[in-house]
Amino acid sequence: MSMHTVSLNKAYGGTQGVYRHASHETRTDMTFSVYVPPHAAGTRLPVVWYLSGLTCTHANVTEKGEFRSACAEFSLIFVAPDTSPRGEGVPGDPANAYDFGLGAGFYVDATQEPFARNYRMWSYVTEELPKLVAENFPVDASRQSILGHSMGGHGALTIALRHPDRYRSASAFAPIVAPSQVPWGIKALGGYLGDARQAWRKHDAVALIEDGARLSELLVDYGDADQFLTEQLRPELLQGACEKAKIPLTLRRQSGYDHSYYFISTFMADHLRWHAERLKG
Numbered sequence: 001m002s003m004h005t006v007s008l009n010k011a012y013g014g015t016q017g018v019y020r021h022a023s024h025e026t027r028t029d030m031t032f033s034v035y036v037p038p039h040a041a042g043t044r045l046p047v048v049w050y051l052s053g054l055t056c057t058h059a060n061v062t063e064k065g066e067f068r069s070a071c072a073e074f075s076l077i078f079v080a081p082d083t084s085p086r087g088e089g090v091p092g093d094p095a096n097a098y099d100f101g102l103g104a105g106f107y108v109d110a111t112q113e114p115f116a117r118n119y120r121m122w123s124y125v126t127e128e129l130p131k132l133v134a135e136n137f138p139v140d141a142s143r144q145s146i147l148g149h150s151m152g153g154h155g156a157l158t159i160a161l162r163h164p165d166r167y168r169s170a171s172a173f174a175p176i177v178a179p180s181q182v183p184w185g186i187k188a189l190g191g192y193l194g195d196a197r198q199a200w201r202k203h204d205a206v207a208l209i210e211d212g213a214r215l216s217e218l219l220v221d222y223g224d225a226d227q228f229l230t231e232q233l234r235p236e237l238l239q240g241a242c243e244k245a246k247i248p249l250t251l252r253r254q255s256g257y258d259h260s261y262y263f264i265s266t267f268m269a270d271h272l273r274w275h276a277e278r279l280k281g
């Protein structure tokens with residue numbers, strides 16, 4: 001699998017890169033960013049996957065996430081994929097909707113037309129991109145963690161719940177925890193997966209936990225001034241599911257914070273420290 005370098009910039013002694021490759025999953029070119037911290041030649045480093053929210057590309061967190069200082073301090077590689085396929089012929093014009101189509105892939109493999117051909121973000125993020133990253137960067141694949149924001153928090157939680165042996169830890173900022181029960185999720189899962197709600201359950205963190213999926217622990221932050229909190233995010237549903245399933249959840253309500261990267265960047269280093277502790281050794 002080949003990729004080409006779009007940009008490389010030295011930062012905190014390491015390298016922030018942006019790369020593009022032809023994806024066989026999405027049948028489009030895909031762009032992603034990777035920060036590699038300073039390290040001794042020949043060493044393999046733990047990797048943290050960051051999944052972004054609605055309307056985002058790799059660039060939002062890369063430019064506004066303020067993760068590099070902590071990644072350099074804790075020796076973490078940080079990978080940020082795009083949130084959907086893009087390009088000529090890809091359906092889902094964002095002029096029609098910001099919450100479905102381009103920039104809103106929801107980390108599922110679509111089964112419905114006309115989306116099934118390109119919208120394969122589940123397989124892209126869990127299979128294709130990890131292989132490409134392992135081939136091209138000094139990652140230790142036995143030490144991986146995943147985190148995300150909003151729609152990307154949904155992606156991080158569902159991916160971690162379905163791959164408990166692959167990721168040592170999972171966390172989220174303001175995640176959509178029960179897409180089957182909120183407007184963003186009902187629109188996206190219905191549009192990509194169809195009306196048969198049974199197929200939605202493996203893309204719904206709360207439903208996965210109800211159906212028996214387990215994680216050793218979870219860290220979730222949200223802001224109490226988040227404009228999406230009560231209608232779309234509903235952290236209390238995750239809290240209830242985790243309590244029932246006895247999954248230790250650290251759920252922090254951050255006073256005055258909204259849904260933006262001002263919130264995410266404030267708590268980014270904290271999450272990365274938490275992951276780094278679990279990625280040791």
Ligand SMILES: N[C@@H](CCC(=O)N[C@@H](CS)C(=O)NCC(=O)O)C(=O)O
Pocket residue numbers: 052053054055056060098149150151259260261
């Ligand atoms: N304000 C956005 C709503 C979507 C939104 O808040 N997106 C979040 C993720 S769910 C985000 O990170 N946006 C991009 C950014 O802040 O850079 C819009 O109406 O387009």
